[in-house]
Amino acid sequence: MFRLKEMPTSASTMFSAYASFAATTMLIRSMANELIPHPLRSSLSSLFHHLFTPLSFNLTLVIHEFSSNGMSHNQLYDAAQLYLTTKINASTQRRLRVSKTPRQKCLTVSIEKGEEISDRFDNIGLKWRFVYTEGQDQNSQKCERRCFELTFHKKYKDKVLDSYLPYVIDSANEIRNKQRVLKLYNMHCPQDGTNIRIGGLRGGWGSINLEHPATFDTLAMDPSMKKAIIEDLDRFVRRKEFYKKVGKAWKRGYLLYGPPGTGKSSLVAAMANYLKFDIYDLELTSIFSNSELRRVLLSTTNRSILVIEDIDCSMQMKDRQSFHQSQHFDEPSTFFLGVHQPSNSNSKLTLSGLLNFIDGLWSSCGDERIIVFTTNHKDKIDPALLRPGRMDVHINMSYCSGHAFKLLASNYLGLHENFENPLYQEVHGLIETTRVTPAEVAEELMKDDDATVALQGLAGFLKRKRVEDIEMKDEGVDDHKVGEAKKLRSNTDVSRIAKGIQEFQGISFY
Numbered sequence: 001m002f003r004l005k006e007m008p009t010s011a012s013t014m015f016s017a018y019a020s021f022a023a024t025t026m027l028i029r030s031m032a033n034e035l036i037p038h039p040l041r042s043s044l045s046s047l048f049h050h051l052f053t054p055l056s057f058n059l060t061l062v063i064h065e066f067s068s069n070g071m072s073h074n075q076l077y078d079a080a081q082l083y084l085t086t087k088i089n090a091s092t093q094r095r096l097r098v099s100k101t102p103r104q105k106c107l108t109v110s111i112e113k114g115e116e117i118s119d120r121f122d123n124i125g126l127k128w129r130f131v132y133t134e135g136q137d138q139n140s141q142k143c144e145r146r147c148f149e150l151t152f153h154k155k156y157k158d159k160v161l162d163s164y165l166p167y168v169i170d171s172a173n174e175i176r177n178k179q180r181v182l183k184l185y186n187m188h189c190p191q192d193g194t195n196i197r198i199g200g201l202r203g204g205w206g207s208i209n210l211e212h213p214a215t216f217d218t219l220a221m222d223p224s225m226k227k228a229i230i231e232d233l234d235r236f237v238r239r240k241e242f243y244k245k246v247g248k249a250w251k252r253g254y255l256l257y258g259p260p261g262t263g264k265s266s267l268v269a270a271m272a273n274y275l276k277f278d279i280y281d282l283e284l285t286s287i288f289s290n291s292e293l294r295r296v297l298l299s300t301t302n303r304s305i306l307v308i309e310d311i312d313c314s315m316q317m318k319d320r321q322s323f324h325q326s327q328h329f330d331e332p333s334t335f336f337l338g339v340h341q342p343s344n345s346n347s348k349l350t351l352s353g354l355l356n357f358i359d360g361l362w363s364s365c366g367d368e369r370i371i372v373f374t375t376n377h378k379d380k381i382d383p384a385l386l387r388p389g390r391m392d393v394h395i396n397m398s399y400c401s402g403h404a405f406k407l408l409a410s411n412y413l414g415l416h417e418n419f420e421n422p423l424y425q426e427v428h429g430l431i432e433t434t435r436v437t438p439a440e441v442a443e444e445l446m447k448d449d450d451a452t453v454a455l456q457g458l459a460g461f462l463k464r465k466r467v468e469d470i471e472m473k474d475e476g477v478d479d480h481k482v483g484e485a486k487k488l489r490s491n492t493d494v495s496r497i498a499k500g501i502q503e504f505q506g507i508s509f510y
């Protein structure tokens with residue numbers, strides 16, 4: 001018989017006692033796992049946690065991935081997920097999740113389950129924890145449940161709810177905007193798995209990623225004109241309240257005109273890249289009825305640029321006969337632009353009518369819309385469109401100036417704008433007096449990697465162009481306009497240009 005005081009307290013006895021205790025615990029745990037259903041188990045575990053945790057001054061907000069009906073995404077969860085990627089601190093995190101989809105340009109780094117992230121807002125210390133559990137859905141299928149737990153001192157509850165969480169949402173929106181892949185929508189994009197088609201099959205938009213590299217930095221144009229356009233865009237996007245106050249649709253119209261290859265389409269892309277707006281390229285010739293036009297316009301999104309290129313060509317449509325004769329026509333007596341036409345009249349599409357139509361639609365359901373018309377022949381378009389109040393800004397994209405040449409030479413050949421070189425100076429002088437487009441100059445500069453060879457090629461091209469110009473003059477082509485353009489181009493005062501002859505490079509506000 002053992003007597004207690006004689007009981008040996010050797011290491012082996014302690015070890016065997018511990019082993020039997022551990023075995024019993026494991027047995028109880030696995031029996032509990034077998035016998036107690038998962039939801040009940042997690043409720044019991046949180047009850048124990050609650051009973052045995054000392055009273056805390058902290059409050060924890062739980063932000064689930066889905067709203068309580070389990071159907072729609074919780075906007076706050078998505079925002080937190082994005083926001084927290086900016087708060088990851090590699091030195092304090094133990095595990096991070098890294099991923100990349102084929103369409104993403106960069107790696108996405110996010111936190112792993114159980115990881116915590118600390119944040120500070122107005123001197124409030126906050127702790128985020130990513131919680132990830134496995135459970136069962138209504139059909140007893142295994143499912144993952146994810147949520148964020150946000151813990152902070154109870155006394156800051158109102159501040160967190162009223163200021164911090166809205167700040168998280170705003171920050172996430174900003175990040176999303178920066179990462180946004182812009183889209184180019186048009187009516188001819190193929191409809192496949194990678195493209196989105198909205199607005200129905202007929203008259204629907206297909207989209208591809210907008211990967212046009214043009215930016216205001218790469219655009220060769222008068223610097224003061226460029227500055228004026230950027231300032232106009234900035235003013236437009238920050239004037240939400242102004243448009244509301246005056247009761248106008250929050251939209252701005254630009255008319256870009258000039259010869260082919262002067263950068264009209266590049267300017268539209270630069271505007272889209274600058275504002276992070278999608279582009280909708282609308283071809284009027286593919287629209288066959290009033291209702292189709294309405295549907296197509298209604299399926300464009302806010303923060304977008306609607307472009308109608310070569311309006312002088314689209315306007316050949318204005319002479320088209322009533323479309324009700326077409327079998328596609330779905331409104332036999334109601335034609336374009338919301339104007340009811342008797343079925344025997346000619347239905348004429350005018351751009352100012354189209355603008356009215358768009359104004360009407362966007363006043364009720366459009367925000368931050370830009371509409372751009374481009375044309376090579378301003379003189380051929382409906383004078384009603386040129387009247388003040390129709391298009392807000394008229395921009396003349398004209399022939400290449402000396403300044404534009406310097407920018408192109410810097411972009412294409414890496415030459416500094418103060419490059420001291422007789423050939424460079426010669427080309428600069430030739431450009432100032434020759435009618436050549438930025439597209440033509442760019443093409444010549446691309447012909448050789450060697451700057452001297454490329455400049456020599458461009459000089460030769462410009463000399464040939466000048467001869468052509470002189471020949472055209474001899475044939476009676478009026479050179480007065482070219483001379484005026486060159487004179488005005490050397491004038492950097494945009495307002496003077498604006499007030500001057502609008503046919504030459506410049507910008508006018510209406």
Ligand SMILES: Nc1ncnc2c1ncn2[C@@H]1O[C@H](COP(=O)(O)OP(=O)(O)OP(=O)(O)O)[C@@H](O)[C@H]1O
Binds near residue numbers: 261376
């Ligand atoms: N102002 C410019 N700055 C920089 N590059 C330009 C400029 N204008 C034209 N280019 C170059 O020429 C190419 C054609 O220009 P773009 O398509 O923008 O001209 P466009 O005025 O729209 O011509 P079109 O009237 O034929 O539509 C561009 O891809 C670009 O490389």
Ligand SMILES: [Mg+2]
Binds near residue numbers: 264265266309
């Ligand atoms: Mg173009």
